[in-house]
Amino acid sequence: MTSAVAVIGLGAMGLPMATRLAERFEVRGFDIAAERIALAAGKGVTPAGSAADAVADAQAVLVAVRTGGQLNDLLFGDTGLASHLADGAVVILTSTVGTDGIADIAARLAEHGAQLVDAPLSGGPVRAGEGDLLIVVGATPAALEVARPVLDQLASTLSIVGDKPSDGQALKTVNQLLCGVHIAAAAEALALADALGLDREKTLEALTAGAANSFMLGNRGPRALQAYDEDGAEVLSRLDIFVKDMGIVGDAARAAHLSTPVANAAEQLFLLGEAQGLGAHDDSAVIRVIAPERRS
Numbered sequence: 001m002t003s004a005v006a007v008i009g010l011g012a013m014g015l016p017m018a019t020r021l022a023e024r025f026e027v028r029g030f031d032i033a034a035e036r037i038a039l040a041a042g043k044g045v046t047p048a049g050s051a052a053d054a055v056a057d058a059q060a061v062l063v064a065v066r067t068g069g070q071l072n073d074l075l076f077g078d079t080g081l082a083s084h085l086a087d088g089a090v091v092i093l094t095s096t097v098g099t100d101g102i103a104d105i106a107a108r109l110a111e112h113g114a115q116l117v118d119a120p121l122s123g124g125p126v127r128a129g130e131g132d133l134l135i136v137v138g139a140t141p142a143a144l145e146v147a148r149p150v151l152d153q154l155a156s157t158l159s160i161v162g163d164k165p166s167d168g169q170a171l172k173t174v175n176q177l178l179c180g181v182h183i184a185a186a187a188e189a190l191a192l193a194d195a196l197g198l199d200r201e202k203t204l205e206a207l208t209a210g211a212a213n214s215f216m217l218g219n220r221g222p223r224a225l226q227a228y229d230e231d232g233a234e235v236l237s238r239l240d241i242f243v244k245d246m247g248i249v250g251d252a253a254r255a256a257h258l259s260t261p262v263a264n265a266a267e268q269l270f271l272l273g274e275a276q277g278l279g280a281h282d283d284s285a286v287i288r289v290i291a292p293e294r295r296s
Contacts, residue, residue, distance in 0.1 A: 004059070005021050005027050005058055005061075005062060005150055006029070006030070006048070006055045006060070007027055007028070007045070007054070007062045007064070008029075008051050008064070008065075008074065009031060009063060010030070010031035010064075011064060012125050013064050013094065013121075013128055014029075014031070014036075014062075014064035014094075015039060015043070015125075016129035017129075017154055018040055018043070018062075019040070019043040019044065019129055020128060021062070023044070024149075025149075025150070025153075027044070027046065028046045028047075028054040028058065029045040029048060030053070050079075051074065052080075052084040055081060055084050055089070057086050059088065060089070060147055060150045061090070063091055063092065063094065064094050064095060065097075066095060067095075068097035068101050071093065071095070071097060075109065082108065082109060082114065083112060085112055085113070088113060088114070088146070089113075089114045089146075090114065090117050090143050091116050091117065093118055093120070093165075094135075095120060096120045096245055096248065098173060098252065099166045099252065102116070102165050102166040102169055103164075103166055105165070106165040106166075115139070115142070115143035116143070116165040117137065117144065117151075118165040119135050119136070119137045119147070120169060121133045121134060121135045122135075122172075124236050124237060128154065131153055131156065133154050133157075134155065134156070134157045134159070135157070136168045137158065137160050137161060137168050138163070138164055138165050138167025138169070138171075139165060140163055144160065159171075176245040176248065176249055177263045179242075180242050180263065180266045180267065180270065181263055182216035183242065183286060184266035184270075185214075185217075186216050186217040187220075187224050187284065187286045187287035187289075187290055188290055189217070190203065190287060191287055194291065194295050195295055197295075197296055198296075200225050204225065220283065220284040224284040224285075224286075227282070227284055227287050228294040233281075233282045235280070235281060235282045236282060238279065238281070238282070238283065239270060239273050239274060239278050239279055239281050239282065240270075240274050241283065242283050243267075243270045243273075243279065246263065246267035246270055250264060269286050269290070270283070272289045
C-alpha cells in the first residue's frame with residue numbers, strides 16, 4: 001500500500017492515532033475544529049484543508065467519528081467523501097457505532113471502488129499514542145491486506161473476528177456490555193465499602209489482589225475514588241460514551257430478542273449520570289450516581 005494515510009477526526013482518539021501513524025507513514029489529517037488540526041500539525045501530521053483533500057490518493061482512510069449517523073454523513077452527505085476516495089482505498093472505521101447500517105455503507109462504498117474495514121478499538125488515548133490498542137476487525141481478506149500495516153501500527157492485539165463488515169461491531173458490542181457492567185459493578189462495590197466504613201484505598205488494594213478483580217476495577221477504581229474530589233478524576237473515558245455504547249448493546253439485544261437485565265441496569269446508571277450533569281466526566285464518576293456523597 002502507499003505510505004499515505006488519511007485520518008478524518010482528530011479528537012481524543014483520532015489525534016493520538018494520527019500521531020502514532022505519523023511515525024511510519026505520511027499522514028494527512030482533517031477535523032472540523034481548527035484547533036485540533038493545529039495540534040496535529042505540531043505532532044508530525046500534515047494538515048488538510050478539507051476531508052476531500054486529506055483522502056486524495058490515500059489508500060487507507062482512518063475514520064474516528066462518534067455515531068453511525070456521522071459516518072454516513074461523512075461518506076455520503078454534503079461532504080460526499082466517498083466520491084473523493086482513491087480507487088481501491090479502504091475506509092477503516094475505528095469507532096463503536098453498532099451493526100445497524102454497516103452492511104449498507106459497505107455496499108455503497110463498493111460502488112465507489114472502495115472497501116470498508118470494520119475495526120472498532122479499545123484502549124484509550126494514551127494507549128492509542130503508544131500503539132497498544134485492542135482492535136477487533138471484520139473485513140474481507142482483500143481489504144484487510146491493504147489495511148493491515150495501519151492496524152499493526154496501532155494495535156498490540158489485533159483480532160480478526162470475521163470476513164465481513166459488521167463482525168467487528170458485533171464483537172465490540174459484546175465487549176462494551178462487559179465493560180459497562182464491570183464499571184458499574186466496580187463503582188457499586190466501592191460505594192458499599194465506603195458505606196461500611198472501610199478504608200477505600202485499602203479496600204481497592206485488597207479487591208484487586210483477589211478473585212474479585214477485573215480490568216475495570218483495577219483501571220477505573222482509583223479514578224472512582226477521585227470522583228468526589230473538587231476537580232474529579234482525570235477524564236480518560238467520558239461517561240456519556242457509555243450512554244451511547246450501552247444504548248448500542250440494548251438495541252442489539254432487543255433485535256436479537258435476548259434479555260440483558262444486568263446490562264440494562266448498568267445503562268440506567270450511566271443515563272442517570274448524564275442527566276445529573278456528569279456526561280463529560282470520567283465514566284468512573286458513575287459512583288456518584290450510586291452514592292452522591294462520600295461518607296468517609
